[in-house]
Amino acid sequence: MxxxxxxxxxxxxxxxxxxxxxxxxxxxxxxxxxxxxxxxxxxxxxxxxxxxxxxxxxxxxxxxxxxAIEQSSLQKPLIKTFISKVCAGNPRLLLNHLLEDEKLSDDDLAYLQSVLDKRK
Amino acid sequence: MxxxxxxxxxxxxxxxxxxxxxxxxxxxxxxxxxxxxxxxxxxxxxxxxxxxxxxxxxxxxxxxxxxAIEQSSLQKPLIKTFISKVCAGNPRLLLNHLLEDEKLSDDDLAYLQSVLDKRK
DNA sequence: ATTTAATAATGACAAGTGTAGAGATGAGTT
DNA sequence: AACTCATCTCTACACTTGTCATTATTAAAT
Structure with a gap:
């Protein structure tokens, strides 16, 4: 859709x-x-x-x-497309905006940290 | 534009x-x-x-x-619009995709960590 | 029962988008 | 010099999108 x-x-x-x-x-x-x-x-x-x-x-x-449809069912493909089309190979700006302008919950931040830990 | x-x-x-x-x-x-x-x-x-x-x-x-234009001059407004339109108040899915599917460079990861440290 | 004001249904239009065919043109080949 | 093939230019068309006016309909007010 x-x-x-x-x-x-x-x-x-x-x-x-x-x-x-x-x-x-x-x-x-x-x-x-x-x-x-x-x-x-x-x-x-x-x-x-x-x-x-x-x-x-x-x-x-x-x-x-x-x-009549779920939010995530729309978001998923849109996010994929958006990142590949707009941020093609260069997600830094997006990351930046997310961290600076969006209000990430403590939960989100904790999640971020856990992913980072795993990557080390 | x-x-x-x-x-x-x-x-x-x-x-x-x-x-x-x-x-x-x-x-x-x-x-x-x-x-x-x-x-x-x-x-x-x-x-x-x-x-x-x-x-x-x-x-x-x-x-x-x-x-004839810079990549970031296009990305910035698009990112803002996208997040507000598609992820309206719910950036978790986007975060998720970024972390799991995109290849973030070590540089990006270090940057992420530094922002997290500041938030604590 | 009539009137009215709100809501719905329908039709319309200009601009933008994806798509491509047809014809012009000229650089390189014979 | 003539030819050919790649590339460019021009034109076109159906579909989507944002925008709205007009008309029909009916619940609520009188």
Whole structure:
């Protein structure tokens, strides 16, 4: 399955919220981008056509959607592709960004350390 | 600047090779994908129009191209976007892939260790 | 029961992308 | 000088993507 950037943005919200509606997602997205309800709904429709999300119930006429695929099932191939395409043979920058800008949990750090120990 | 996936693939080769020609790049890409010379040349033309690569000389009629932008100038924003879009708040999988599948140099590992030490 | 305001469905369009064929052109070969 | 083959240039086309307007529909308010 291949999702566009915008589709990815929407399904990410969906994973975060567990379930949501078109009006709610529109509001959420409007915090960062100025797009109409129509635009967001189109993306939702496309996600549905791709079977990435599904309708689970209704509030009045409002459709409630939920993810139909797992986050990791999308992440894995994307990560592989990204690293090979963007960081081809030179992962240092990525590493750097991860360590400096992302908030790694203590758990993540401990994991990192354990891997490093093994490598020695 | 925004490059498509295919454009990215080609300019990555270019960074690796320092300079190259359409026929050479075509051959290289054919190792993994079955595309015609025309297709590859179109991508090269688009990269040129976007000023991502430039002509530096000729061998006979064959044009030699070289990157016109730095690898890191593209990587940085892409990495930021990617992590926020794909790994939204959950960088563990990415970390994992980096550590397990990518060949990190000793230098990279030492760097990692030094960052970890500082965090303690 | 009517009206209204919100939500959904449909259709559309320009730009970008992957893909390639056809024709021009010229460097090297005979 | 003529020819040929590799390479370049130009054009094209279907598909995806971001974007939205319009129209249909119906729950809720009057």
């Amino acid at each position: 291949k999702l566009s950037e915008f589709e990815l943005e929407v399904i990410n919200l969906m994973w975060e919220l567990k379930e949501s509606t078109a009006p709610a997602l529109h509001q959420e997205i409007c915090k960062t981008k100025n797009v109409t309800y129509s635009t967001v709904k189109t993306i939702i429709d496309r996600l549905e056509k791709k079977s990435a999300i599904k309708r689970i119930k209704n509030y009045g006429r409002t459709i409630v959607y939920a993810p | 925004k490059l498509s996936e295919f454009e990215l693939e080609v300019i990555n080769l270019m960074w690796e090779l320092k300079e190259s020609t359409a026929p050479a790049l075509h051959q290289e890409i054919c190792k993994t994908k079955n595309v015609t010379y025309s297709t590859v040349k179109t991508i090269i033309d688009r990269l040129e129009k976007k000023s991502a690569i430039k002509r530096i000389k000729n061998y006979g009629r064959t044009i030699v191209y070289a990157p």
